[in-house]
Amino acid sequence: MGKLFHSITQFYRNLRIKLKLFIMLFSIMIGCIMLTYGVLQYAYSIYDRQIYERSSQVLNLTANSIENELRGIENTSFNIAIDPTIQSSLNALRADPSEMNYERHKIRDDIIVRLVQSAGSEKYMATADIMDLSGNIISAGREAIWTEEYKRSIWNEASLGEGKMRWMLPMEGDPYLVAVRLIRSYNSNLRLDLETLGVLVVRVRINEVVHNVAAGSELASGELLISTGKGLIFSGTDSLVGSQQDFLQKPLAKPYEVRNENGHKIFVSQMISGYTGWIYSSIIPFDSIFERISWMKNLLIAVFSASMLVIILLAFRVAQGITGPIEELIGRMKQVQKGDFSTEGIADLTVGNNLNKDEVGQLHRTFRIMIQQIDELIHENYAKQLTIKETQFKALQAQINPHFLYNTLESINWEAKMGGQPQISRMVESLGFLLRNSISQKESIVTLGQELDIIRHYLTIQQTRFEERLVYAQDVPQHFYSCPIPKLTLQPLVENAIHHALEPMVNPCHITIRAREESDHLLVAVEDNGPGMAPEMLERVRRGEVQSKGNGIGLSNIRERIVLAFGEGYGLEMESEPQRGTRVLVHIPLERKDSHV
Structure with missing residues (x-):
């Protein structure tokens, strides 16, 4: 029995690889199973990615629509700031800020009229107020509570914008988003003199903006949150409160991710506005869109895991018989890759009992012959290179002795000095220095100081x-x-x-x-x-x-x-x-x- 098994094993080792692959047809079935699993996994991954990307696209569209409305409000505020009537009225108030008379009341009424006319064109602009240089408030619309601390914060924020619109977080108890802008004067020729006349304060109905934009979109069933990174501007959710909203007030590591909050998984997508720098986040319950997909994935993983165990047991011995000799040959090739072309490490390949008679065995023998030939060529080429170097050295020796040129230049130098020609002497000395450095073959690498000496003489x-x-x-x-x-x-x-x-x-x-x-x-x-x-x-x-x-x-x-x-x-x-x-x-x-x- 032992002899029979040994004969069958030896026969199999000597088979051609084509016959060995025929024995492995069973592995094709396993490959088909794996391919099916891979295709399904790929399909699921595409579906998941499409859901993620779709959510991000909806969030981007919603954010862009909101910011388009805010841009319209910003344009309106700019028109108010450069309005000729408001400019002239604020200049008049600045001329004599202490006097209170009929003219000043009339000027304030003119400003209020212009504010009402301008603010009325924007449906989301709740109020438009102007704070003059004296801290007096000229309001058009519902009046707010103006404390001295609030006035200072508005003035400081507007100053940071230097004439551009600045957005501020809503006050506690105030549902409106606040936008401020410095009003600066210019003359009739439209040349700015940049004298500050006051601050324009606009209150925006941010809740109406968000609800109207998100109405009818997929975000209507989810929840939207807008943050500056320092505080919330808008929160359409009551399920996330307190510290649970903190992670949404800062940029996420990825455009979208899945998180566990209050024992529930939620899908969060996020984008950062290039216009305002605000952080827009959408929150969707994970189970509502991924529950069935997760169940199918778990089932497939269980089935394919059981199949893989059976496949590994059946394919291991077959693969070992094919890949073993090839791996041994790869090891020999790595030795050659490191520059070892000697045949000492592969001397055992000459023993016929250790080699199969299939294509891999023939490849081993051919590889050994190739290594011997390469080693011979390397030694031959090395000998030729030595001969070439020796020939080049002899050719250099056959050139004119440079000392003759040095001595000649030295003679010219002394003649120039004796003749009172210092400029010629310096030129000859520099030429001699350059000649010595260009002819000298002692060093190919010099110091930076030596290189600068060459430049000085040149x-x-x-x-x-x-x-x-x-x-x-x-x-x-x-x-x-x-x-x-x-x-x-x-x-x-x-x-x-x-x-x-x-x-x-x-x-x-x-x-x-x-x-x-x-x-x-x-x-x-x-x-x-x-x-x-x-x-x-x-x-x-x-x-x-x-x-x-x-x-x-x-x-x-x-x-x-x-x-x-x-x-x-x-x-x-x-x-x-x-x-x-x-x-x-x-x-x-x-x-x-x-x-x-």
């Missing part, structure tokens, strides 16, 4: 040519001088500034190098006040489509050298505007060169 030569047309400035703190930077990074940028900014200009060109710390980077900027570039040209330069003049180093070359030296987090960027100059920003590490690896 500009010594250029200032002899351009004289007062070239103005150079440097704002680099001393403690940044030891930061590492690829050699000849800033000098080509200064050279570009001379070619593209200084040469086309008639006026002096200012070239400035600045450095500042930004997060964990050092930001070095090369700026000029040249003609700048149009946006199209700037975009072409950023993409590397514009070649540098002459044989200079291009921006793409500089950017690539910085990335190769320090990584992808560093590099170069350019900013420019027509007639505003150009600025090139270089991002390098903020560290000392002696700690750079």
Whole structure:
């Protein structure tokens, strides 16, 4: 019996994968079950999301309708504030605030008439009052209780708006929403002199606005709550009281969510107004819309959970027989991914008893052969690279000895000094310095201070040519001088500034190098006040489509050298505007060169 079982197992291991998959047809039935479950779950999720989105849409429409009404009231208040009759009357009251006579009574009556005419056009405007500079109230409509503290709060709130409408929470016991606006004077030519004449106070029937807008919508069966984040403006619910309303006076983490309040689940959708900044919340009992769906979901979960247990037991052994060899091969591939191309770890693959004869076994053998060939190619390529480097080194040795040039320049320098030509001497010294740095291959990374020395010597030569047309400035703190930077990074940028900014200009060109710390980077900027570039040209330069003049180093070359030296987090960027100059920003590490690896 044991031998028979071993023979059957060995036979199965040597079957082709196509035959193994045929044995797994039973798994297709399980897949169909899972697919059905997934489709149902997807359908339920879409249905749930549509309900959520529909609720949010209704809330958005309701909020927009309410705020359209408020905008109309705001427009009416603006018309009242700029009304010529009210402007002239308030100016007259401001001229002599202490005198009480017939003229002042007539002026107040004129203001009341204009307020009644203007407020009558808005059905939701309960009252329109004006408080003059003396604190006197001119009312059109039902009079409110005006305490000195209330007057001060209104004046302070209106002052914060600086002429714009400001909304205030209703007073305790007052059902009206309050809107205030400063009234400022202007002359007959419509030029504002912004002298404060008083405060316009409008009371709005917010309850009527909300009820009329929500009538006939789905919110009529739910409950609506409006809050400023500091207090309630409107609450259409009596079931949520006290601290239970606190969570609706602040923005929710999501546009909608389900919460437990008083032992009942409620569906809450919320939006924040971009016009007033108010928080609109709608509250709908969860059970009324999701009870049946929840029951169906629970039933499906129970059925499919039982099915999954049976499926797992049947499919485990079949899947193990197929995926086992493949997982072993994946493990070998990961070793190669880490750079290990040796065949020591896969030497056991040569033992025939450990390998199946199906496609996976053949894949193992082919993989081993491929690794051997790749390893041979790597060693061969490494040997070729060594040969190339040796050839390049010999070619450099065959070039003219730079010491001959140094000695020649030194002779010219002494001749200039002996001949009383200090300017020529400085130019020759700077040229020698630049020649040594450009030819020297000892270091590809230098300090920022060394790079600034290269620029100083380069500009010594250029200032002899351009004289007062070239103005150079440097704002680099001393403690940044030891930061590492690829050699000849800033000098080509200064050279570009001379070619593209200084040469086309008639006026002096200012070239400035600045450095500042930004997060964990050092930001070095090369700026000029040249003609700048149009946006199209700037975009072409950023993409590397514009070649540098002459044989200079291009921006793409500089950017690539910085990335190769320090990584992808560093590099170069350019900013420019027509007639505003150009600025090139270089991002390098903020560290000392002696700690750079």
